[in-house]
Amino acid sequence: MNMSAKPLLPASIGVFDSGVGGLTVLHQLQKRLPQENFVYLGDTARLPYGDKSGDTIIRYSLENAAFLMEKNVKMIVVACNTASSYALEPLQQALGVPVIGVIEPGAEQAVRVSEHGRIGVLGTKATINSGAYQKAILRRNSRANVFQVACPLFVPLVEERYTEHPAARLIVQEYLKPLKAQHVDTVLLGCTHYPLLKDLIIEEMGLGVEIVDSGASCAEKIKIVLKEWNLQAANDAIGSHSYFVSDDPLKFQAIGQQFLGMAIDKVELISFFSGKATR
């Protein structure tokens, strides 16, 4: 593939996630790259990924990417932190287009803003068990102290819109205890849903602590990569957006708008059979 040549056809950026969460990443992308076309796939029939095994996460990720590859994508964004933790290398080996995940950009930003290198990482069980963020941070600053906490109740709290409920504060307090005890100066939000708990997390950690949203860092990185590799859409283009899910398009449409911060017009249903997506 000749990276310096513009693609002949208007190509899209493929984004996948286990469900609606990746829409927070898409929101960050659309803000920075309004001229780009985006194809989003939410694997809602098999979500969540955060409690599943590495092998299963890799298999699902390869199936998601195979579907997006049929949509003439010039790049694939793994918006899901759990999928980024396990499947980035297998995807990069399998696909003929650049694949960008959220781990490296998030780690980079955390190292950049952390004053004393005391960094807390919040994520799903699978993300935390993979150690992906910890490794990515230590590669950039071998003297950093990384404190990881799995927060499996955050996703359901966000999806049930319980972020304002007193129970959410108690659970946030519980999960943040070890990070407060370790006096971290930076907290990395290592899951697409966690930005919706950002205010509570700031209140609990105190204003002096930096909060890094790996989705925003990822979007920033993609803007740079597109330019470097000469893959940008024309400046005067108006980007299109299409949405696919493996279960319940109406539910995705209803809940998704909260994550995307704008209306979603149309969502198409696909099915995964024999490892290949069909419509």
Next chain:
Amino acid sequence: MNMSAKPLLPASIGVFDSGVGGLTVLHQLQKRLPQENFVYLGDTARLPYGDKSGDTIIRYSLENAAFLMEKNVKMIVVACNTASSYALEPLQQALGVPVIGVIEPGAEQAVRVSEHGRIGVLGTKATINSGAYQKAILRRNSRANVFQVACPLFVPLVEERYTEHPAARLIVQEYLKPLKAQHVDTVLLGCTHYPLLKDLIIEEMGLGVEIVDSGASCAEKIKIVLKEWNLQAANDAIGSHSYFVSDDPLKFQAIGQQFLGMAIDKVELISFFSGKATR
């Protein structure tokens, strides 16, 4: 099929659920039927079912049952309330063995114990949206008043062992508010995980309220059906138990013991490809 003849080979009872929750039903079955062989399948690669669409739940249920049918089962128990709500009829039409779900036995027991017919039903979103419990209760007592509440945060709270945490009490209080306001005399636990929150639910509802566990009611029903249809194992038999999952056998083994109330020796991994399970 000749229901009055004993099967020629020692046959098993197949039980499936989306994950570990159905082990609370298996626990009730084993207590009553120690001489029976059980084959349990937890579809952990695709759980939870409670947030998914009816179509997807039916497809997954048929795939689970097809796997169990290859294991020489004389009966299939749908331990998952969500799967029972949507897939019981499709399963009964597709399979050549009796299929028993948890809805009808749970509804029967609730109608039996309810003094004034004011019955609260707790379940997943999908179970509540199906209206399956409500219909089953009204078929037995058309003058009953049924109040349904979806409790999507209960499963994660139980799976994360947060049942003793103050946040669990706040969430239980929130979900039970409408049932208390309606002065229900009976609460039906319409999800395999909810028996693990039973103490909290009793404390909140008060001692005068009957609590019905649909899993226990289902096990009672199966004991009767086996006898009626002459499908019982020999009285002096010692039952065997085998466990299959579609993801992460070790995790299932570790968490499962809490639900089953006894040790799980061995769990085998299967994969669903092209709608058919393979090992």
